[in-house]
Amino acid sequence: MPAGRPRTDVQLSHCREEGLQCRDCVHRAAVSVTRICSDVTPALARQLFPVLFPESPCAQMSGVFVQAVIAQQAPQPARVPRRMPGRELRPVAVPVVAVA
DSSP states (O other), rough: TTTTTTTTSSSSSHHHTTTOHHHHHHHHHHHHHHHOOOOOOHHHHHHHHHOOOOOGGGGHHHHHHHHHHHHHHOOOOOOOOSTTTTOOOOOOOOOOOOOO
């Protein structure tokens, strides 16, 4: 059985009914956790997992959750600024038209 797709007799019934895959669910939770708190350590992620996913069928995905948290904290490439420094917007003259 591929990783992230537990046997259907182990997968939670409401997850199966909604069509949720374990790997996607755990990954989305890891992304959300790292957005809320950017300095989550692997040890803290291991402690958070059973709080977020208390059901026993989910326990096998704890390692995937920790790895996803670590991956989210990897250094991201530097973003290019929208405007180059020193090239601020200049005011533009707008003609004023009198309305009678």
